[in-house]
Amino acid sequence: MPSPISTPQARSENAHAKINLYLHVTGRRGDGYHLLDSLVVFAGAHDTLTLGETTAGPTLALGGAFGPTLQAEAASQGKAQAVQENLVIRAARALAPKALGQQGGAAQLRALHLNLAKNLPVASGIGGGSADAAACLRLLARLWGADGARLATIAPTLGADVPVCLQQRAVRMAGIGEHLTPAPAMPPVGMVLANPGVPVSTPAIFKRLKEAAAPFTPPAPPYPSRGWATAGELASWLGQTGNDLQAPAEAEEPAITALLGALSALPGARLARMSGSGATCFALFDDVASAQAALPHLHQEALPGQRRPWQWAGGLFNA
C-alpha cells in the first residue's frame, strides 16, 4: 500500500475561502471575545499549500496573486523574518512536538519547507491565515501522523476561525468559533465574491462594534431539518438574519457599502452580504453559470482598491 504522502496530490492541501452566510454576535465573554452564531460554508476559491524540503526549516515561500501583499506586510513591520511568523509556520511549530515529540519534532521542522500560493486577498474576512493554518495542520497530519482529535485541540490556539477551517464543510458555528455542528446539505448555489482592495482588521471591527454598544442579537432560528431545496429558498431564509459586523465594517470602510450596492444590482443576485469582519462581500445566485454570467457586470468603480481588488465567481466547496 502506498504511504499516505507518496502521491503529488497528497503533498498539497487547499485552503478554501470561508464564507459567513450570516453572523450574529450574541454576547461577549469576560475576556473580551465575542460569542457568535454563524452559518459557515466554503467557496471553491482557495489558497494552496504544498510541501517542499530544506535543511534550514521551517521555511515558507509565498507565491500567488497576494503573496507579494503578505511579503510587503511582513517587510513593513520591519521584521526581516516576519514571513516565518506566518500562521502557517505557527501551525507547524504547534503540531510538531505533539505529533513527534520534542526531538523528533525539531528534526522534522528543520526539514520542512512549505510553498503557499496565496490566491485569496489578505485581511479580508474569508478565513485567510486561519484557512492556511488549518490546511497546514491537515497536510502535516498526513506527513507526520496525527489524528483529528489532536488537530482539534491545536486549532483554537491558533485563532477563532481555525477550528471551522479545519473541518472545511458547512457548519453552524457558536461560542467564539469552537462549537461546530453540521449544517444541512447546501442546495446548488452560485456565488460571486468581491473584495474592494481595502484591508480590514478583525480586532478593529470587533472594537467598533463594542464601542457602538448596540444590543446583542439573538441566534438565528433553528435550521430547517431538511435544509434548503434551492438557492432562492436559502436566500429568503437568510433574509431573516444578518451580519452584525457589517455596520461597523462599513463605518470603517465606506468602499464596502458601494460594493454591496454593486453586488445587489448584479443580474440574478438573490442576496448580497459581507463575510466575517470584511471587506469581502458575496452575492448568491441560483447556480454557478448564473454567477459566472453576472461577474462581468460588476461595476469596477465598486473596487477602488489601495491594494489589489479581487473578484471571483463559482460554487461552494463540498468536502
Ligand SMILES: C[C@](O)(CO)[C@H](O)COP(=O)(O)OP(=O)(O)OC[C@H]1O[C@@H](n2ccc(N)nc2=O)[C@H](O)[C@@H]1O
Ligand atoms: C469574524 C470571524 O471571521 C467569523 O468567522 C472570526 O470570528 C474571526 O476569527 P479570527 O480572525 O481567527 O480571529 P482571532 O485571530 O482569533 O481574533 C482576532 C481578534 O478578533 C476579536 N474576536 C475574534 C473572534 C471572536 N469570536 N470574538 C472576538 O472578539 C478579538 O479582539 C481577537 O483578538
Ligand SMILES: Nc1ncnc2c1ncn2[C@@H]1O[C@H](COP(=O)(O)OP(=O)(O)OP(=O)(O)O)[C@@H](O)[C@H]1O
Ligand atoms: N497565511 C496568511 N494569510 C493571510 N494573512 C496572514 C497569514 N498568516 C498571517 N497572516 C496575518 O493575519 C492578518 C489577518 O489576515 P487574514 O487574511 O487571516 O484575515 P481575515 O481574512 O480577516 O480572517 P478572518 O476571516 O478569519 O477574520 C494579516 O494581516 C496577516 O498579517
